[in-house]
Amino acid sequence: MKEFFAEYFVYWLIFILFMLGPYGIIFKKNLVKKLMAMNIMQVAVILFFLALGQKAGGTIPINVPGLVGAVNYINPLPHALMLTAIVVSLATLGVSLSLLLLIQKHYGVLEEDELLRRMNQ
Amino acid sequence: MKEQLPALIIVVPLLTALLCPLVARFSTKLLRGLGIAAVLLSFLSAVGALGHALTEGPWHYYFGNWLPPWGIEYVIDPLSGVMAVLISFLSLAVLFYAGSFGREEGRLKKGIFYTLYLLLTSGLLGMVVTGDVFNLYVFLEISSLSAYALIAAGGDKATVSTFRYVLVGTVGASFYLLGVGYLYALTGSLNMADLAVRLQPLLDSRAVLVAMVFILVGMGIKMALFPLHGWLPDAYTYAPPAVIPFIAGAMTKVMVYVLFRYFFFVFGIMNGFVPIVLEVLGWLAALGIILGSVMAIAQSDFRRMLAYSSVAQVGYIALGLSLGNFFGFIGGVLHIINHALMKSCLFLVAGGVKWKTGEYLIEKYAELGNRMPLTMGAFLVGALSMVGIPPTAGFFSKWYLILGALEKDLWLYVVVIVLSSLLNAIYFFRVIENAYLKKAPVAGKEIRGEKKKAELPIPMLVPLVVLGVSILLVGILNEPLISNILQYAFPGGGL
Numbered sequence: 137m138k139e140f141f142a143e144y145f146v147y148w149l150i151f152i153l154f155m156l157g158p159y160g161i162i163f164k165k166n167l168v169k170k171l172m173a174m175n176i177m178q179v180a181v182i183l184f185f186l187a188l189g190q191k192a193g194g195t196i197p198i199n200v201p202g203l204v205g206a207v208n209y210i211n212p213l214p215h216a217l218m219l220t221a222i223v224v225s226l227a228t229l230g231v232s233l234s235l236l237l238l239i240q241k242h243y244g245v246l247e248e249d250e251l252l253r254r255m256n257q
Numbered sequence: 258m259k260e261q262l263p264a265l266i267i268v269v270p271l272l273t274a275l276l277c278p279l280v281a282r283f284s285t286k287l288l289r290g291l292g293i294a295a296v297l298l299s300f301l302s303a304v305g306a307l308g309h310a311l312t313e314g315p316w317h318y319y320f321g322n323w324l325p326p327w328g329i330e331y332v333i334d335p336l337s338g339v340m341a342v343l344i345s346f347l348s349l350a351v352l353f354y355a356g357s358f359g360r361e362e363g364r365l366k367k368g369i370f371y372t373l374y375l376l377l378t379s380g381l382l383g384m385v386v387t388g389d390v391f392n393l394y395v396f397l398e399i400s401s402l403s404a405y406a407l408i409a410a411g412g413d414k415a416t417v418s419t420f421r422y423v424l425v426g427t428v429g430a431s432f433y434l435l436g437v438g439y440l441y442a443l444t445g446s447l448n449m450a451d452l453a454v455r456l457q458p459l460l461d462s463r464a465v466l467v468a469m470v471f472i473l474v475g476m477g478i479k480m481a482l483f484p485l486h487g488w489l490p491d492a493y494t495y496a497p498p499a500v501i502p503f504i505a506g507a508m509t510k511v512m513v514y515v516l517f518r519y520f521f522f523v524f525g526i527m528n529g530f531v532p533i534v535l536e537v538l539g540w541l542a543a544l545g546i547i548l549g550s551v552m553a554i555a556q557s558d559f560r561r562m563l564a565y566s567s568v569a570q571v572g573y574i575a576l577g578l579s580l581g582n583f584f585g586f587i588g589g590v591l592h593i594i595n596h597a598l599m600k601s602c603l604f605l606v607a608g609g610v611k612w613k614t615g616e617y618l619i620e621k622y623a624e625l626g627n628r629m630p631l632t633m634g635a636f637l638v639g640a641l642s643m644v645g646i647p648p649t650a651g652f653f654s655k656w657y658l659i660l661g662a663l664e665k666d667l668w669l670y671v672v673v674i675v676l677s678s679l680l681n682a683i684y685f686f687r688v689i690e691n692a693y694l695k696k697a698p699v700a701g702k703e704i705r706g707e708k709k710k711a712e713l714p715i716p717m718l719v720p721l722v723v724l725g726v727s728i729l730l731v732g733i734l735n736e737p738l739i740s741n742i743l744q745y746a747f748p749g750g751g752l
Contacts, residue, residue: 157431174427181434188442214441217391221434224398230531231405238416240408255414257366 146187153180167239167246171232178225182218189214262309263331265302266341267383267567270295271303274375279366289356292371296378298353300345303382307338317388325388326448332388336590336746340385340514343594344507347601348378350720351503354605357717358499359481359611366599370410376403381511391447393515394430400511404504407446408496408751418491425478425488433475439468453523459528469493469534472519480512482538482575483545486568493564494716498608501560506601510593512588513574517589521748525583539579543673545572550680554687558617565599566643569677570596573658576670580661587739587745588657594731595642595650602639603726606632609713609721619688624645631712633692635725640685642728645678650732 152230153176160173189211197212240246243254273295280288310316315334319325333341352374358365380400387393388558406427407417418738441447443464459465474485481489493505524531549569556562577589610625611617611633626633642649655674662670712718731738 146653154431154435158428161428167420170424177428177431181431181438184435184438185441188438190302201283220391220395224395224430227398227402228423228427232420235405235409235420235423237659238413239420242413243418255417 142192147154147184150180150184150187153177153183155221165248167236167248171229174232175225175229178221178228180202182221182225185214185218195216259305262302262306263316263333263386264320266299266306266345267379268736269298269302270375270379270382271346271503274372274379277371277375278368281364281371282557285364285367288367288371291638292375293349293352293751295375296345296349299378299382300342303341303345304336306333307335307342307742310334310338311745325438326446326451330388330391330448332449333386335742336517337385339590339594339727339742339746340511341382343597344381344511345378345386347503347506347597348374348381350724351500351506351601351605354502354561354608354717354720355499357714358497358608368408370499373403373407375501376400377407377503381507384511385514388449389447390449392435394437395428396431398666400508401479404508407500408492409503410500411495411497414491415497418488418495422488422492427487429475429478429485431475432471432478436468436475437462437470439471443468443509447525450520453525456524457528457574457672460524461721463612464650465524466530466534468549469519469524471669473516473534473538476512476516477541480509480516480571480575481568483541483548483569485566486545486549487566490561490564494561498604498611501610502601502604505563505604506597509567509571510574510597513578513589513593517578517586520578520581520588526748532581535579535581538575539667539670542572542575542579543670546576546673546677547680549551550677550684554680554684556684558621559610559619559622559688560617562602562619562688563603563607566681566684567596567600569681570600570643573654573674575694576674577654577658577661580667580670581659582661582664583747584657584664585661587743588654588659588661590743591650591657591735591739595654595728598728598731599639599642599651602635602728603643603719605717605721605724606636606639609717611711612717619691622688622691623695624692629712631718632721635721636692637689638725638728640689642732644682644685648729648732650728651705652733653732653735707723 157173157177157180160176161170164170164173191210194208194210198208220226236246239251245251245254273291277288277292280291306316310333315332318331318333320329321333323329359370377400380403383396384393384400387483405419405423408422437447440452443459444452446452446455458466478485487519490655493501496504520526520531520535546569548570549565553562553565553569556565574589574592577585577592579585607617609629610622613629614621638649642651645651645655655678660670660676662674
């Protein structure tokens with residue numbers, strides 16, 4: 137049981153977070169909620185990479201005097217990659233929020249069914 | 258200078274993109290010249306790099322001199338070289354054409370347009386030449402984000418369809434990134450060539466299968482593979498006519514190229530679970546070919562018809578990939594080139610007709626064959642090529658696909674290809690009938706130009722004619738193209 141929590145539990149949590157994304161995008165009717173679901177999905181992928189870089193007993197990857205060998209440090213590469221991914225998700229969020237502003241300004245609504253009705257008028 | 262060519266392909270448009278809003282404050286003419294010069298330089302670098310790769314073998318360029326697998330490398334082999342030449346050529350043609358639209362817009366808006374367009378170009382080129390799977394993700398997002406912004410500029414309906422595109426596209430990118438995460442966890446490497454070596458002993462593990470499926474689903478969403486194509490018709494229909502020829506021509510093709518790169522060069526086409534995954538891909542592609550064509554027949558809007566036909570045409574390329582043999586590879590890659598040229602050409606026609614008459618509906622195309630002979634001539638070449646009538650380019654890629662399917666005894670695929678060519682004929686001949694045979698009930702509208710017979714202005718006409726001629730040239734010269742270039746793109750160097 138302890139091993140399960142230590143080794144796999146985090147991946148199950150990430151899996152649930154990841155699947156919240158498609159669920160929200162498909163089933164929620166409000167565009168802002170859809171956007172939140174999309175962002176949760178991106179965060180889940182970021183967490184997945186960070187969990188890969190982690191290891192028990194490792195310290196932050198800054199050279200500590202007297203501590204030699206890769207065993208003593210966690211893997212810094214996933215963190216570096218995810219900094220880029222965070223910037224990407226920020227940019228995506230910015231673009232989609234400005235799109236939502238435009239939609240709200242023109243159609244006056246962010247609920248999907250009402251929006252579709254007004255679009256087809 | 259010569260040894261920096263692979264970097265110049267990307268760096269020139271990327272840096273020029275940052276300059277554009279600044280230059281726009283001074284002069285719009287200078288802005289246009291700068292944009293065209295940047296893409297031209299990128300095109301010339303791509304041609305130079307491809308030439309070098311053909312004479313002296315694949316060209317590995319190490320960024321900042323960090324050797325792979327630690328650093329990021331750019332790889333120009335015949336496949337990526339051909340793609341880079343194709344994309345920069347299309348970008349150049351459409352940028353030349355785009356100048357006629359939006360003349361009344363403010364300077365800042367023009368500057369931003371050029372910035373986004375150049376970012377999109379460099380993003381797509383970067384995806385093609387990079388040899389690093391995470392770097393590919395970054396370029397994927399650069400190109401996607403700029404494409405979202407460009408499509409959203411098409412008006413109120415475009416904002417809604419773009420929002421949907423953003424959601425679905427980001428889901429696709431997340432799936433791709435998750436697949437990369439699996440590969441990284443398995444091998445500890447992100448370099449494609451290094452991955453190919455390190456994956457060899459692991460190919461039977463289920464984790465590789467999961468990575469493969471994630472990457473396939475991610476790129477499948479981005480390339481509008483059936484049944485993941487839902488975002489495409491609306492996004493292509495409402496996008497502004499100045500950019501959609503480039504987006505429709507290049508973007509989905511680059512995503513398919515990524516799949517070619519993964520399945521042929523990273524996983525290896527015969528290894529482990531790859532044949533099973535490819536078989537599923539092949540059936541989805543065959544379904545997409547038929548259903549995309551049927552949906553295209555049902556449309557009355559010319560752009561929407563082209564959008565649904567894109568779903569079908571991407572299916573052909575995916576079909577070639579799924580065959581996994583030499584002829585399938587050649588047919589698929591040749592169809593990437595053909596479809597990029599054809600679809601760009603047809604969307605240029607759609608934009609030109611809109612510019613001239615303000616109409617997108619097919620029934621309003623009556624008598625256009627008389628009024629715009631050159632534009633409709635280019636349309637005719639593009640349409641015949643879509644149907645697959647020799648000597649246009651479309652015939653030869655379908656021919657190689659059929660050869661590939663016959664080699665594997667997949668008769669159903671042959672039936673699908675022939676049947677969908679007939680369906681293509683139905684929806685394109687409907688446009689041809691309207692443009693050449695029907696008489697307009699009332700005299701056609703002209704919103705621009707005084708004379709009734711006046712063609713489009715030269716900057717719009719030249720790219721149209723150039724693309725039309727290039728479709729014919731690729732068709733006639735397909736044999737030298739394959740035996741001199743594409744053959745060497747196949748892993749192992751061909752037959």
